[in-house]
Each structure stands twice: as structure tokens, then as C-alpha cells.
Amino acid sequence: MLKRLNATTPKELSRLSKAVDRELFNLGITFTLYHEGSSVDRVLPFDLIPRVLTPADWETIETGSIQRVQALNLLLADIYGDQKVIKDGVLPADLVFKNPNYRPEMVGLKVPENSYVNVCGVDVVRGGDGQFVVLEDNARSPSGVSYVVENRQLMRRTMPNLFEGMNVRPVLDYGLRLHQALCESAPAGVSDPQVVLLSPGPFNSAYFEHVFLAREMGIPLVTGQDMVVENDKVWMRTTGGLMPVHVIYRRINDDFLDPEVFREDSMLGVPGVMRAYAKGNVTIANAVGTGVADDKGVYAYLPRLIKYYLDQDAILPNVPTNLCREKDGLQYTLDNLDKLVTKPVGEAGGYGVVIGPRASQRELEVTRKAIEKDPANYISQPMVELSVSPTLISGKVEPRHVDLRPFCVTGKSTWVLPGGLTRVALKKGSLVVNSSQGGGSKDTWVLE
Amino acid sequence: MLSRYAENVYWLGRYIERAENLARLLDTHGSFARDPRATGDWEAVIRINADEDLFFSRNKEATAAAVLYFYLIDPKSPTSILNSVGYARENARTVRHLISTELWAHLNTFFGEMHDLKRRDISLPRLAKVAAYIKTNCQTHTGIAEGTLYRDQAYRFYQLGRHIERADQTSRLLDVKYRQLQSVEEDPGSPIDISQWNALLRSAAGYQAYRRTRPGSMNTSDVARFLMSDSEFPRSIGFCLYRIKYDLACLESEHGLELGDGLRDALDRVMEISGQTPTERIDPAWLHRFADAVQDGLLGLGGALGTRFFGFAEAAE
Numbered sequence: 001m002l003k004r005l006n007a008t009t010p011k012e013l014s015r016l017s018k019a020v021d022r023e024l025f026n027l028g029i030t031f032t033l034y035h036e037g038s039s040v041d042r043v044l045p046f047d048l049i050p051r052v053l054t055p056a057d058w059e060t061i062e063t064g065s066i067q068r069v070q071a072l073n074l075l076l077a078d079i080y081g082d083q084k085v086i087k088d089g090v091l092p093a094d095l096v097f098k099n100p101n102y103r104p105e106m107v108g109l110k111v112p113e114n115s116y117v118n119v120c121g122v123d124v125v126r127g128g129d130g131q132f133v134v135l136e137d138n139a140r141s142p143s144g145v146s147y148v149v150e151n152r153q154l155m156r157r158t159m160p161n162l163f164e165g166m167n168v169r170p171v172l173d174y175g176l177r178l179h180q181a182l183c184e185s186a187p188a189g190v191s192d193p194q195v196v197l198l199s200p201g202p203f204n205s206a207y208f209e210h211v212f213l214a215r216e217m218g219i220p221l222v223t224g225q226d227m228v229v230e231n232d233k234v235w236m237r238t239t240g241g242l243m244p245v246h247v248i249y250r251r252i253n254d255d256f257l258d259p260e261v262f263r264e265d266s267m268l269g270v271p272g273v274m275r276a277y278a279k280g281n282v283t284i285a286n287a288v289g290t291g292v293a294d295d296k297g298v299y300a301y302l303p304r305l306i307k308y309y310l311d312q313d314a315i316l317p318n319v320p321t322n323l324c325r326e327k328d329g330l331q332y333t334l335d336n337l338d339k340l341v342t343k344p345v346g347e348a349g350g351y352g353v354v355i356g357p358r359a360s361q362r363e364l365e366v367t368r369k370a371i372e373k374d375p376a377n378y379i380s381q382p383m384v385e386l387s388v389s390p391t392l393i394s395g396k397v398e399p400r401h402v403d404l405r406p407f408c409v410t411g412k413s414t415w416v417l418p419g420g421l422t423r424v425a426l427k428k429g430s431l432v433v434n435s436s437q438g439g440g441s442k443d444t445w446v447l448e
Numbered sequence: 449m450l451s452r453y454a455e456n457v458y459w460l461g462r463y464i465e466r467a468e469n470l471a472r473l474l475d476t477h478g479s480f481a482r483d484p485r486a487t488g489d490w491e492a493v494i495r496i497n498a499d500e501d502l503f504f505s506r507n508k509e510a511t512a513a514a515v516l517y518f519y520l521i522d523p524k525s526p527t528s529i530l531n532s533v534g535y536a537r538e539n540a541r542t543v544r545h546l547i548s549t550e551l552w553a554h555l556n557t558f559f560g561e562m563h564d565l566k567r568r569d570i571s572l573p574r575l576a577k578v579a580a581y582i583k584t585n586c587q588t589h590t591g592i593a594e595g596t597l598y599r600d601q602a603y604r605f606y607q608l609g610r611h612i613e614r615a616d617q618t619s620r621l622l623d624v625k626y627r628q629l630q631s632v633e634e635d636p637g638s639p640i641d642i643s644q645w646n647a648l649l650r651s652a653a654g655y656q657a658y659r660r661t662r663p664g665s666m667n668t669s670d671v672a673r674f675l676m677s678d679s680e681f682p683r684s685i686g687f688c689l690y691r692i693k694y695d696l697a698c699l700e701s702e703h704g705l706e707l708g709d710g711l712r713d714a715l716d717r718v719m720e721i722s723g724q725t726p727t728e729r730i731d732p733a734w735l736h737r738f739a740d741a742v743q744d745g746l747l748g749l750g751g752a753l754g755t756r757f758f759g760f761a762e763a764a765e
Contacts, residue, residue: 027549028541028556202542215545226450237451239601239705239757 010395045440064316101291126387139294146212169418175216184411193246229272297345325376419444455758461609463536468586469617475579548596615688623739714752718745
């Protein structure tokens with residue numbers, strides 16, 4: 001592959017790269033940024049040099065991801081069932097019951113196959129020692145899979161010669177696999193389930209992905225207003241009248257699902273859908289209330305939870321995490337504040353995160369006081385070094401930091417899409433791979 | 449098929465047709481305007497679209513430049529071609545999984561290019577070029593749709609949108625232009641008469657067909673009859689209504705959708721109105737009433753479609 005890349009001049013690579021960006025834009029493979037009342041369609045910059053994973057690398061990621069998804073599903077069945085994990089003292093009760101994403105409505109509600117997390121995105125990075133570690137689990141509505149498939153199609157069109165004799169594992173069957181898993185999770189007794197994808201609508205920044213998935217699965221892409229609940233069953237409005245709906249693959253948050261139960265002002269949801277759900281007449285995927293299992297607080301316990309539920313050691317380790325709610329963790333954190341990254345457990349989106357090596361003396365003192373006041377609300381982690389991958393920058397190949405999000409699809413069993421979304425920080429030295437902050441993506445090759 | 453999708457493809461068909469008709473109208477107007485600085489001609493375009501209030505709230509005079517900006521690329525004018533193409537794109541985006549990638553990619557590119565047009569690109573001397581560009585793209589869209597759209601309900605609703613809009617546009621064109629033609633009827637065969645008569649037919653791309661099928665005829669009543677009811681000309685009101693009837697019948701026979709009395713009545717009403725074509729000389733006042741009645745009838749038909757298929761359906765048996 002390197003030889004073939006070398007045979008392409010930098011000028012040619014730049015030209016191809018520009019052509020790819022234009023193609024992405026024309027095909028509408030874009031996300032929408034809203035800024036001061038106006039909206040701009042942006043493409044996620046695509047890097048022409050694929051990231052290659054060996055079969056051995058992949059086996060670790062694949063088996064490790066499946067193990068985590070199993071543990072998450074067992075945990076959720078337990079939290080909304082017998083709550084043994086709390087009674088046995090493995091997981092502190094307040095991490096569950098004080099979590100804003102804990103949904104009491106789910107207690108006692110049976111989920112087919114105990115598959116709460118039908119789609120899980122496990123964010124993985126490779127550290128300085130070459131080992132893969134998990135940054136976080138995304139068990140609500142992980143996005144990005146459309147780019148994995150579209151990137152592969154683009155790559156095949158743009159540089160077909162790179163693939164010759166390479167045995168790259170395919171990704172194009174994602175839609176079929178997901179549809180199959182969702183059908184497996186349909187309410188009992190439904191032989192030919194009608195699956196729909198529930199989207200907030202065309203103005204959502206991830207609408208392209210919703211379209212993509214509905215198309216790949218061959219299912220209707222619906223919004224809340226297309227559905228209605230009658231007699232505790234869910235129906236969709238069609239030109240021929242109301243038709244039954246059995247599985248809702250939803251890409252809206254719990255909060256917006258049902259104005260009768262959650263946010264009253266939600267215009268995106270379906271009034272009464274939780275009633276139908278509780279009666280077992282419809283499957284919601286991912287299940288309601290999975291957010292309790294994927295936050296920072298529970299994340300820290302996942303290695304122990306894997307041991308507890310599966311009696312196995314974690315194949316993919318966490319970033320070593322010190323729990324300030326525990327005596328040793330608190331002491332270590334306070335002794336090494338200037339070297340560690342500290343994070344409040346209950347916050348999302350990077351809010352309240354203090355990066356020790358870059359913080360001022362005053363910031364560290366403020367953090368110290370906050371931790372001493374409420375230790376249970378804090379965790380700390382060492383700075384993680386992200387591995388780099390060769391990336392095309394202005395016609396030259398340079399190292400840039402990357403992460404990886406493999407996608408795990410679960411019905412009766414779990415399947416992992418070989419590859420996943422590789423995001424790359426295009427700015428030199430940057431560790432931020434987010435699309436809104438100068439991140440791009442790469443095709444990810446898993447070799448056979 | 450989801451009711452909302454049916455509505456989206458219907459509007460996709462309508463907006464593209466609207467954009468194409470407006471481009472035709474502006475183009476013929478531009479090339480036949482006797483004096484580009486005179487305001488009279490360009491006001492007619494505003495009247496066709498019933499945009500007098502909106503236009504004159506922002507412009508003092510209907511100059512060529514102001515009218516062209518308003519109808520081609522004004523983002524604040526709901527009837528501008530830019531917005532029609534934009535609305536078509538939004539509708540297509542909603543039903544993107546129902547239409548081909550080619551249809552979407554073309555429309556997305558077309559909108560992107562329309563969006564980049566500046567005032568200097570649409571000045572009167574460049575009008576022919578920009579109108580040709582818009583027409584070609586609308587026709588490319590139609591061609592891709594014809595060649596790639598899956599022939600399910602969506603296709604029928606798309607065609608219904610197209611033909612309802614086309615019939616409506618032809619009736620508007622007739623109404624306004626006919627008045628101008630009549631004002632010069634006293635001097636038949638004069639250069640002005642012929643050029644206006646030409647302009648009307650060319651707006652509707654019917655010049656060649658008219659000459660071929662009515663050799664020697666040069667009177668305005670014949671031109672009006674041609675655009676009202678010629679059964680072979682794809683832009684005549686009669687032809688469009690025939691297509692609408694056919695597509696509704698297909699929804700019923702091929703897709704098992706019941707039309708219901710409301711929709712059937714609305715169709716009958718508009719077909720009855722358009723059927724009354726006098727054989728003698730057509731009076732402009734009569735034609736104006738005719739055009740109004742056709743537009744009302746089409747409005748009723750669109751409303752009935754909405755009630756029957758796009759709105760709140762009853763529970764399935």
C-alpha cells in the first residue's frame with residue numbers, strides 16, 4: 001500500500017483530496033453547523049491515507065468491545081431489575097439513583113433479549129505503550145457510522161488501486177446487520193416487524209446519517225408527527241391509513257421521546273409511546289435509560305462490573321481512573337493534582353475538566369477545595385497520549401493524532417463492524433478530533 | 449407510504465416546475481421587452497405571480513434589474529427561483545432515502561450554484577444565459593427523475609405536483625399575456641402583435657407545435673385555445689388535467705388507495721371548468737374569469753389531495 005501511495009505524486013494526492021471534498025459536498029454528506037441564526041453545511045474533511053489495523057489489533061478491539069457491551073446490558077437489566085449489583089456493594093447506589101439519566105419508568109419493564117444497548121460506540125485510543133484503552137462508552141445514540149460506510153465508498157472510487165490484493169474486511173453490510181438485530185429485538189410474537197427510524201427531522205445536524213441508515217435498512221424515516229399511539233399501540237400515518245410500528249430505532253434523546261412522561265414541551269416525540277413500550281407492544285432502541293450506564297462515574301467501575309457479571313478481566317482496559325470517593329483514589333489525586341486530569345462525574349461535554357499540567361496554581365487550588373468538599377463527584381486520570389497516523393497535510397504526509405469508534409450492534413448476539421470511525425485531529429499537535437473543531441476522518445481498514 | 453413523504457415529493461414536483469416556468473417567463477419577457485427601461489412590461493411579471501404588494505413594499509419601480517433580482521435570486525422573496533429550488537431541495541432532503549442519489553446530488557449542486565449567483569450575473573444582458581441555465585437544470589432534474597425514480601406511490605405524487613403546478617402556471621401566463629395581446633388586436637399582424645403572440649407561445653415552449661398544428665392561424669383566440677385545451681401539447685391546461693386524472697387513477701388501481709368523494713369532486717370540478725372552451729373569439733374579461741376559476745379549482749384539488757393523503761388518516765381496518 002505504501003508503495004502505491006508513494007507512486008502517487010503529492011500534487012496528484014492534493015488534487016484527489018480536493019475532488020473528494022467536492023464530491024462529499026455535492027452528495028450532501030454533510031453535517032450542519034448553526035451559527036448566529038444561519039446554518040452552514042460542512043463536510044467532514046476526509047483524509048486519503050487509510051488507517052490500517054492488523055488482525056491481531058482488531059481481535060483485541062472486537063472481543064473487548066463485545067465484552068463491554070455484554071457487561072453494559074447485564075448492568076442495565078440489573079439496575080432496572082433486581083439491583084443486585086447495588087445490594088452486593090459493587091456499584092454505589094447514588095451513582096445510579098442520583099444520575100439524571102436514570103429512568104425510574106424502566107424499573108420492571110422487560111426489554112426483549114435484555115438488549116438495552118442495541119448500538120454502542122466504544123471510543124478507543126492507542127496509548128504510548130501501544131495498548132488500546134477505552135475513553136468512553138456511548139450507549140445512548142452514538143453517531144458517525146454513516147461516515148464509515150461513505151468513506152469506504154469514496155476511497156474505492158478515488159484510489160481503487162490501493163485495495164488490490166489487500167483483503168480489507170467489508171463494512172457495507174452495516175444496514176443489513178442493524179436491521180436484523182432490530183428485528184431480533186422486536187416485541188414477542190411479531191413475525192414480520194415494521195422497523196422505523198425516528199429522527200428529529202431535516203434540521204438536525206446528523207440528518208444525513210438518519211437518511212443514510214433508513215435507506216440502508218430500507219425502513220421509513222419518521223418524525224414524531226408521523227406516529228400516533230392508539231390502544232397502547234404505535235401506528236404511523238400513511239397514504240393508505242394507519243399502519244402498525246413494532247420497533248423504533250430512535251435518534252432522539254430520552255427527554256424528547258414522550259411528552260406525556262418526559263419533557264412536556266417536546267415536539268419531537270410521540271405522546272403515549274411509553275405506554276405502548278411498558279405494555280411490550282413496541283421496542284425502543286436503544287432502550288430508554290441506557291444513559292445511566294455510560295457516564296463517567298459508572299465508566300470507572302466497568303472493569304469491576306465485567307468481573308462481577310462475566311467473571312472475566314477487561315480485554316480493553318479503561319484509562320486508569322482514580323475514584324475520589326475511595327480513600328486511596330482521593331489521596332493519590334490530591335497528591336498529584338498537577339499531573340492528572342480531573343473531571344466532575346455529573347457533568348457532560350468537557351465541562352469542569354481540569355488538565356493538571358496546563359492549569360495555573362490558582363486553578364489547582366480551586367479544584368483541590370472542590371474535590372475535598374465533594375470527593376464523590378470527582379475522578380482523576382493520567383494524561384492520555386494518543387497515537388498518530390500518517391495524514392495528508394497540504395500535499396505532505398505528517399503525523400496526526402487519531403482515535404477510533406467501533407460500532408457494536410446487538411440483537412440476540414453482538415456483532416462489531418470491522419473498522420469503525422477513525423477521527424483525526426488535523427491541527428498539528430492537537431488532541432481534539434471533534435468535527436466542529438478541525439477534526440477530519442479516515443477510512444479504517446481491518447485486514448483479514 | 450408515509451403521508452408526509454407523499455406531501456414532500458408532491459412539493460418537490462411543484463417547486464421545480466414553478467422554477468422552470470418562472471425562468472421561461474422571465475426569459476421570453478427579457479428577449480421581447482420593447483424597451484428595457486420601460487416599467488410596463490416588467491410589471492406584468494409581478495401581476496402574473498400576484499406579488500404586487502410584496503414587490504412594491506420594497507421597490508419603488510418595477511425596473512428590469514429590480515424584477516430580475518426579486519424573481520431570480522432574492523433570498524427574501526418567497527417566490528424567487530432561488531427559493532423555489534431551495535424548497536425543492538429541502539423537500540428532496542426529507543425524502544432522500546426514497547429518491548436516487550443522482551436526483552439528490554444534482555439538485556444539491558443546482559441549489560449550490562444558484563446560491564452563488566450575484567447581482568451582476570443576472571443583469572438583463574445576461575438574462576438569456578441564466579434563464580437557459582435554470583431551464584436546463586430543471587429539465588435535467590426532470591430527466592433524472594424520469595430515468596431513476598422508482599415507480600411507486602411517490603412517483604405518482606411527484607407527477608401530481610408537477611402537473612398541478614404546470615396547469616396553474618399556464619393559466620396565469622394566459623391571463624396576463626392575453627390582456628396585453630388584446631390591447632394590440634386592433635392592428636393584427638403588426639410587428640408588436642406578432643412579437644407578443646410569439647412571446648406567449650415561447651414562454652410555454654409551444655411556438656413550434658402551434659405553427660405546425662395551426663398553419664396560417666395568427667389570431668390570439670387560437671393561441672389561447674391552444675394553451676387552454678390542446679390535447680397533445682404537454683403544457684396546456686387540458687393536457688395537465690388529463691395527466692392529473694391519470695395519476696390519480698393509478699393511485700387507485702395500482703396502489704389500492706381510495707380517492708374518496710372529496711377528491712373526486714374536486715377533480716370533476718376543475719375538469720368541468722377547463723372544458724368550457726368557446727369556439728368563437730375569446731374575450732379578455734372571459735379569459736380572466738376562466739383563469740381565476742381554473743386557479744381556484746386547482747387550489748381545491750390540492751386541498752383535497754392534502755385532506756385525503758397528506759393529513760390525518762383514519763385507522764386502518
